[in-house]
Amino acid sequence: MVTKTEKIMSIAQKRGFFFPSGEIYSVKAGFWTYGHLGTLLKQRWENLWRKTFLDNPNYYEIEDTNILTKEVFESSGHLKNFNDPLVECNKCKFRFRADQYVEDETGEETEALTTSEMDKLITKHKLKCPECGGELGKTQLFNMMFELKVGATGKDIMHLRPETAQAPYLAFKREFLALREKLPMGLAVIGKAFRNEISPRQGFFRLREFTQAELQIFFDPDTIDETEDWNKIKSYKLRTLLVKERSSKTLKEKTCEQLNKTEKIPKLYISQMVKIQKFYLDVLDIPKEKIRFKEISEKERAFYNRIQFDMEIDLETLGGFREVLGLHYRGDHDLSGHQKGSKTKLEVFLNNKRFIPHVIELSFGVDRNIWNLLDNFFKEEKNRTLFTFPHSLSPIDVAIFPLIRKNNLPEVAKKIFNDLNQDFNCTYDETGSIGRMYRRMDEIGCSTMITVDHQTLKDKSVTLRDKNTMKQTRIKIEKLKEKIKKLFNDEIKFEETGKKV
């Protein structure tokens, strides 16, 4: 039995969506190359993301280096928290967190201990393997961050960033001044992040080098329960799964007003949930029942996150709901940490008071979102497989074919290609029968196909085929551009809170 995952992977590699990085040498898990179609698909997703989330005049995208100095991660807590002390049983090879175990067993504070101090505690308390009672080996640090030696001496240690979020925090002071001291201020980054996962699994879903699209919203904490568009969104229903509802089988939608009044979730936070949900439902066209906001409990989330909901999407290939983004209310953790670590004032003076802005972070895993698109839009019919992407996501907008390779039809088709390619992502093909050319384009999710036939020579009309329905309509060549633009525009439903896409 060929699984859906295998089918999608096969098409992805065969057609050029993505494939293992450097595979002509050897395949390493967690590193992938985007091929030409994958790159187009990813660009389209990213552009829709930009249009949706950077819709505020005080929200902008910035770009930072992937390599950052050690001090950044001392302040952010990554050097400490990403640095797990692991200990292994010599007998059964069970591996676990040494600090947590020692603390649980002895009640001693392990927060600031070195590995050798940890080992001393293990010896002192005669701790054994919790699984089999065997002797424990030496504690070793495992850091999820990639370390780099910079410069000739190799003494300067820098790190590949494990998240893009640090960029806006580091840029905060400059951008706050550059954007003339207004809050809320949004700084977004779409870029690479790097985590040295012990064993990345699930193909495309947990990577060592991956793309994040993150938006950090800086705001005055006193205004967290304010948002301009509240009247427009207060009766909008959000698909939330609260911690207390985890055991319930059916998801109960709640209006923004309910979440605000009953669950005490602040309005600014809720307004972002609305935007996110609309992005998935209206822009990306994901079926409603496949998405949910899962509330993350205090125990599960990082200590500095005061509120966290993850958007989860039901993915057939991964057997259930999987996280594709996190929405975090991080308080002043980040700016306070950097203010202390860098000895640079990151306080602002606004509204007649001095304070450190708080942060709400939207953190999307882009590659996971790409996988979601492939999973959710993959369809198999009797004689074909296709991706039913919305037009705005299709890697190729229009394909142009001559019905047969004769009678001047290819020349006419090429001319149309040259013309339309100015405005759309187009491709041209004349190899094989017309049916085969349609199938090829179906398989990569091309939106629209144009065929030049003998009638074209008589009356300058061509057929326009819709991928999803296979229906064809005849249209004059001169009307093509206008018609295709209209097709693409008509599908857009996202108008209330976001920019038109």
Next chain:
RNA sequence: GCGCUGAUAGUGUAAUGGCUAACACCUGAGCCUUCCAAGCUCAAAAUUCGGGUUCGAAUCCCGAUCGGCGCACCA
């Protein structure tokens, strides 16, 4: 890291110690063809790597590398 398991054209399979490593799909060239993977001809394309056993290894043995699954890890 541990355990299990696997690695043959782009993809999916076959060859179980013996002929030039086979077949299908895909891809390319050509013929044919007036709308949904038609047909015909031709072509390109593979045994993960390193040792060993043997007259002879894709096949057996050892090692390495890498993948998948499970455990653990995933601030």
